[in-house]
Amino acid sequence: MSSEAAATAAIPSAPFDMPRPPGLSWYVQAHHHVGYEVNITRNLLSPSNPTLARACGGDGRPGTRCLVVVDSTVDGLYGARLRDYFAAKGIEPHWLTVPGDEDSKDLDHVVRVTEAMTDMGILRRTEKVVAVGGGVLLDVVGMAASLYRRGVPYIRVPTTLLGQVDAGVGVKTGVNQDRHKNRLGTYFAPQTALIDTAFLRTIDPRHVANGLAEIIKMALVKDAVLFGLLERTAAGLTPDVLADCAPAVGEMISRAIAGMLDELEPNLWESVLERSVDYGHTFSPSLELRADPPLLHGEAVAVDMAVCLALAHNRGLLTRADADRGLALLRATGLPVTDPVFTADLLESALRDAVKHRDGLQRVPLTDAIGSVVFVNDITRDELGRALSYVHSYAERAAAPGAAALSTLSGAP
Ligand SMILES: NC(=O)c1ccc[n+]([C@@H]2O[C@H](COP(=O)([O-])OP(=O)(O)OC[C@H]3O[C@@H](n4cnc5c(N)ncnc54)[C@H](O)[C@@H]3O)[C@@H](O)[C@H]2O)c1
Incomplete structure (x- = not known):
């Protein structure tokens, strides 16, 4: 028997329904199904919009709780409306605010989020973590959700343009270590990402261009129609124009997300480099x-x-x-x-x-x-x-x- 054949013979591969035979060497394989939704919605924080409440498992079900982790700037701008929304939907939110700047993107903040999960006594499968903020906040909370009891469900609500077309729609989480960007991280899909451009009304204009860079990237690598659309509209895109989401803006964001998901889906774990x-x-x-x-x-x-x-x-x-x-x-x-x-x-x-x-x-x-x-x-x-x-x-x-x-x-x- 060749050494290759001997190696193959040492790995018994019994069908899944057969008991594994006793021996000295086994081979284990499993397939991990990943499925998550990305939804563009309008007026996410209006009590007439059930999307967020349903994602939390609430919308009428008494006793629903969730852990809301919010970027501290976003909390100042939208915290009251978020609280009103949960109150209107009969959902009891536990609240944590975390700074959303790059200097806070570290393991300490991941641990703070996991401590809030412990303080709340979050139920491991049914109670959701809701992350509301820019790419930094989403990366930190996603990493905490992936680590806590080896994974608890979470929802992403990106509030920057870059978050809505990039950081919020994939499966990567991570934090910086020393001077290394995103050196520690995991692949962990949210259950849902909810995109509402209304949040963009308050972003700094510099962050409009920041997000547009990732949209231009998608246009250059795979979408000539998007490129043409950007040529016609990009110079006039202000926070208000993005927030109002006229049809051209809606098409731009939708094309950018669709292109990104098309690229990510067949290679979620980056096995192809x-x-x-x-x-x-x-x-x-x-x-x-x-x-x-x-x-x-x-x-x-x-x-x-x-x-x-x-x-x-x-x-x-x-x-x-x-x-x-x-x-x-x-x-x-x-x-x-x-x-x-x-x-x-x-x-x-x-x-x-x-x-x-x-x-x-x-x-x-x-x-x-x-x-x-x-x-x-x-x-x-x-x-x-x-x-x-x-x-x-x-x-x-x-x-x-x-x-x-x-x-x-x-x-x-
Ligand atoms: N996981 C991924 O796949 C992925 C992809 C791309 C980028 N990223 C990460 O995303 C991060 C950058 O994200 P970003 O550009 O969103 O920056 P950010 O999260 O730092 O947010 C930028 C600033 O805007 C504030 N902010 C957020 N939403 C706001 C709103 N609606 N109104 C007013 N202010 C608001 C924040 O507090 C912050 O000061 C980087 O750390 C990058 O590594 C991750």
């Missing part, structure tokens, strides 16, 4: 750590995407017109395309880090047309330098007096 949603996320983690003044996540992603557009053009993958359309769209939303610390040296060291994260290969997603992506493994330092020069020269031309056409989406159809 060629991920188009990693577009703009090769060089940006290193930039995000070093930028001074600091950049938001989406801003760092925008600077990364700018260099990726140039890399794709310089390789002959993308026409100059399309590369410049991408750069013009980034600028039109107020996103940066360059940063002083984003040098060829930084790009090279960021790429080395990405290779470790991507198990030994670059696997850099680049656009070979607007709405389409390929992966490359052979980017050189020289190419990085030339791509940076392209972006810098674009930015200089676009900022020059009389160059308005460049930055006002001249390529828009």
Whole structure:
């Protein structure tokens, strides 16, 4: 018998309904079903909307409890309406507020959330944790929910644009450790993610552009129609416009979420490391750590995407017109395309880090047309330098007096 055949023979694989034979070696396998809903809704906090109460298992059932964990800024803005909503629905909320800034995204805050679960005496399967806030709050609460008794059900209510199209709709949770972003984390799906753009009325305008960066990413890698829609609307997107959710805004958010879910669903646990949603996320983690003044996540992603557009053009993958359309769209939303610390040296060291994260290969997603992506493994330092020069020269031309056409989406159809 060959050694391979002997190894196979040592792993008895009895059918599931047969008793496992006694022996010295067994093989265990199980399939973990994951299913969760993402729902766009209007007036989530209106007592006439039963969506949140139903997600909590309430809406008329007496004695329903839940643990509401809210970003402290969001609590100041929406806490009273949230409390009124639960009162109207006869649901007893236990309440915890947690700061929603990146500095609070750590294991200590995860532990605080688990302590609130203990204080409440949360029932392990029927009582829900409701996370209300931006991406930071959702990541912290999701991680706490995944760890507490090895998993309790939770509901996500994202209140930032980035949360609504990205952090709130996938299955990743996590916190920072030392100076490493999201170094500790889990994959743990919520039961439901409830998206209501009305929360966006109060976000800082800088956070509009921050979220738009992730929407532009989805457009560049898989949705040319979304790209066109963004070219026509992005420059006028304010918190009020997003909150009012006119049809074009609704379509933009819906397309961004659908595209994201299409990419995530077949690869929820990231067994395949060629991920188009990693577009703009090769060089940006290193930039995000070093930028001074600091950049938001989406801003760092925008600077990364700018260099990726140039890399794709310089390789002959993308026409100059399309590369410049991408750069013009980034600028039109107020996103940066360059940063002083984003040098060829930084790009090279960021790429080395990405290779470790991507198990030994670059696997850099680049656009070979607007709405389409390929992966490359052979980017050189020289190419990085030339791509940076392209972006810098674009930015200089676009900022020059009389160059308005460049930055006002001249390529828009
Ligand atoms: N898990 C994932 O798949 C995933 C994906 C992308 C990003 N992320 C994470 O998301 C985080 C960024 O999320 P973010 O951009 O939402 O930032 P954030 O959570 O820090 O929120 C930004 C700021 O807006 C405030 N805020 C939230 N909602 C508000 C509202 N409706 N009105 C007024 N202020 C409000 C917050 O208090 C905070 O000060 C990062 O830590 C990133 O790593 C996670």
